[in-house]
Amino acid sequence: MSTSTAATAVPAPPGGSSNPPVKPAASKAGRREARAAWILAIPFCVLFFMFTAWPVVQSLFMSFTDTTSRDLKAPFDVDFIGFDNFTKALEDPVFRKAAINTVYFVLVGMPLTLALALAAAVALDKGITRFRSVFRLGFYIPVITSVVAVAVVWRFLLQDPGGLINSALGWVGITGPNWLGDPNWSMPSLIMMASWRNFGTGMIIFLAGLQGVPQSLHEAAAIDGAGAWQRFRHVTLPLLKPTMLFVSVTTAIGYLQFFEEPFVMTQGGPLNSTISVSMYTYNQFGFGNYGLASAMSYLIFIVIAVVTAIQFRLLRERT
Amino acid sequence: MSVDTRPPASVAAAAPTKSSESGMVGSSRNGHWWLYVILVLALVVVIAPFVWMVLGSFKGEGELRQIPPTWWPQQASLDNYTQLFSRLSFGTYFLNSTIVAVVVTAGNLLFCSMLGYALAMLEFRGKRFIFVAVMTTLMIPGVVTFVPLFVLVANVGLVDTLPGLFLPFLVAPFGVFLMRQFILGLPKDLLDAGRVDGAGELRIFRQIILPLCGPALATLGILTFLGSWNNFLWPLVVAQSETNYTLPVALALYSTGQNSTNYGLLLAGATVVIIPILVVFLVFQRRFIEGIATTGIK
Numbered sequence: 001m002s003t004s005t006a007a008t009a010v011p012a013p014p015g016g017s018s019n020p021p022v023k024p025a026a027s028k029a030g031r032r033e034a035r036a037a038w039i040l041a042i043p044f045c046v047l048f049f050m051f052t053a054w055p056v057v058q059s060l061f062m063s064f065t066d067t068t069s070r071d072l073k074a075p076f077d078v079d080f081i082g083f084d085n086f087t088k089a090l091e092d093p094v095f096r097k098a099a100i101n102t103v104y105f106v107l108v109g110m111p112l113t114l115a116l117a118l119a120a121a122v123a124l125d126k127g128i129t130r131f132r133s134v135f136r137l138g139f140y141i142p143v144i145t146s147v148v149a150v151a152v153v154w155r156f157l158l159q160d161p162g163g164l165i166n167s168a169l170g171w172v173g174i175t176g177p178n179w180l181g182d183p184n185w186s187m188p189s190l191i192m193m194a195s196w197r198n199f200g201t202g203m204i205i206f207l208a209g210l211q212g213v214p215q216s217l218h219e220a221a222a223i224d225g226a227g228a229w230q231r232f233r234h235v236t237l238p239l240l241k242p243t244m245l246f247v248s249v250t251t252a253i254g255y256l257q258f259f260e261e262p263f264v265m266t267q268g269g270p271l272n273s274t275i276s277v278s279m280y281t282y283n284q285f286g287f288g289n290y291g292l293a294s295a296m297s298y299l300i301f302i303v304i305a306v307v308t309a310i311q312f313r314l315l316r317e318r319t
Numbered sequence: 320m321s322v323d324t325r326p327p328a329s330v331a332a333a334a335p336t337k338s339s340e341s342g343m344v345g346s347s348r349n350g351h352w353w354l355y356v357i358l359v360l361a362l363v364v365v366i367a368p369f370v371w372m373v374l375g376s377f378k379g380e381g382e383l384r385q386i387p388p389t390w391w392p393q394q395a396s397l398d399n400y401t402q403l404f405s406r407l408s409f410g411t412y413f414l415n416s417t418i419v420a421v422v423v424t425a426g427n428l429l430f431c432s433m434l435g436y437a438l439a440m441l442e443f444r445g446k447r448f449i450f451v452a453v454m455t456t457l458m459i460p461g462v463v464t465f466v467p468l469f470v471l472v473a474n475v476g477l478v479d480t481l482p483g484l485f486l487p488f489l490v491a492p493f494g495v496f497l498m499r500q501f502i503l504g505l506p507k508d509l510l511d512a513g514r515v516d517g518a519g520e521l522r523i524f525r526q527i528i529l530p531l532c533g534p535a536l537a538t539l540g541i542l543t544f545l546g547s548w549n550n551f552l553w554p555l556v557v558a559q560s561e562t563n564y565t566l567p568v569a570l571a572l573y574s575t576g577q578n579s580t581n582y583g584l585l586l587a588g589a590t591v592v593i594i595p596i597l598v599v600f601l602v603f604q605r606r607f608i609e610g611i612a613t614t615g616i617k
Contacts, residue, residue, distance in 0.1 A: 264571050
């Protein structure tokens with residue numbers, strides 16, 4: 001990080017001074033350069049257009065049509081039905097339940113993940129001096145693992161009689177709930193697992209952010225008599241705000257799409273208590289309701305776009 | 320979980336008394352012993368599920384159903400693994416996952432560095448447009464595009480084939496972003512030096528620029544491989560017959576289908592999904608973590 005920014009700063013003058021003299025005589029060289037650039041750009045652009053840009057547009061198109069799996073061979077030979085798919089989705093009680101669950105997952109899971117990440121980062125940055133890299137490595141391990149695989153493992157850990165977690169709670173005299181079987185506990189179970197799996201990413205980013213907090217500010221505050229909590233609150237936290245904004249937004253965007261956890265652990269149950277918008281979208285796709293599924297996925301997309309826009313807005317206000 | 324949330328407040332609360340005694344902030348003390356205790360406990364909580372998974376994969380069905388659960392296998396055996404690879408075809412799924420991840424990684428390394436270089440160092444018409452188009456799609460999630468993508472792949476007859484699994488992922492905006500950022504940091508003089516020596520534009524890219532991109536390529540390669548290995552939604556949609564399953568698809572479908580109560584088998588399956596990536600991670604961990612920190616902040 002620091003090396004790349006340093007490198008961009010240094011070579012700029014020589015590059016800037018050597019380029020203009022070449023330019024005038026360069027109409028031929030310039031054309032050669034442009035041709036090479038396009039040769040380099042075309043493979044990416046073709047694949048990108050086919051598999052990313054076009055589907056984004058077509059998804060929007062499909063969300064206003066009654067496309068089903070039977071229209072597979074002729075995707076343009078379908079009827080426009082205006083906003084019907086969107087109203088149908090928003091009036092569907094299961095979709096509403098899925099939306100509420102997704103919001104629940106984000107609003108509880110994101111702060112919890114953030115708190116764990118910040119706690120771990122601050123402890124590793126300021127609290128200890130030895131074995132830092134061991135802890136950093138260890139806390140990061142769940143992040144690299146497949147959600148499907150850890151969901152399979154956690155399903156066993158969370159089993160009501162006989163699961164490792166309830167057995168461990170039993171040793172200290174607590175009777176654990178039927179985590180995945182009780183509609184009130186199923187969502188907290190998924191959130192617990194997601195936070196466990198994901199806080200390592202935030203921790204790494206916070207650690208990088210903490211290194212940007214100058215030690216001299218801490219020392220100055222300490223000389224002025226600020227305690228460690230005050231220094232954390234008034235020196236570290238304000239300087240960490242952009243990092244915090246970034247981590248919360250990326251975490252929220254990830255959690256808005258949560259899918260594997262309910263798919264493997266609960267299949268959306270019990271009583272739809274863990275069904276997510278992504279999962280319901282996938283189910284509608286499975287039933288062949290492509291138009292409806294597209295509309296639902298665009299609803300997720302709109303929320304993500306709004307969250308991203310808010311982030312940019314807040315970041316710009318700050319700088 | 321509640322144990323983990325304590326450190327920040329308590330770290331902060333305890334640090335001042337000691338540092339004001341010594342009159343220094345951030346002195347070379349080793350930290351607080353109780354913080355080490357909390358961190359070790361947290362580490363145990365974080366790692367325990369994996370240890371339990373690996374140990375459980377050597378247990379028999381009977382033992383896995385015991386209440387309270389056992390920690391060490393009473394009778395360790397490889398039965399679950401032999402079943403996994405003989406009765407179920409986890410060898411095939413493993414191979415599919417590997418092929419898809421390798422092809423996707425190679426595609427991203429090649430195509431993203433090519434465009435990244437063009438965007439960073441060359442002048443051409445349409446450059447701004449490409450850059451803006453690629454960057455605006457950086458945040459678009461797979462759940463938005465999978466329906467029309469499926470229609471597209473179905474129309475060209477690639478549903479339930481390996482190319483259908485990897486083609487849509489050969490390029491990603493993230494890779495262009497990463498490579499462009501990195502190449503912007505290389506001195507532009509390299510380009511002029513190459514031209515003076517009479518090297519063609521493509522040769523400059525291949526023989527001068529690309530060899531200097533090692534760190535960025537390593538980061539991109541590792542992150543892409545990991546993303547592909549763990550990818551779930553798209554392979555779930557496209558791979559329809561067992562011969563084309565990737566590991567996560569097979570594991571998810573077995574765990575929710577006919578083998579949902581076959582505990583030992585599922586734990587062995589989860590181990591087969593997780594352990595290879597864990598080994599890759601431990602070998603390249605520095606690069607990994609730098610990559611996350613860099614791309615996270617940038």
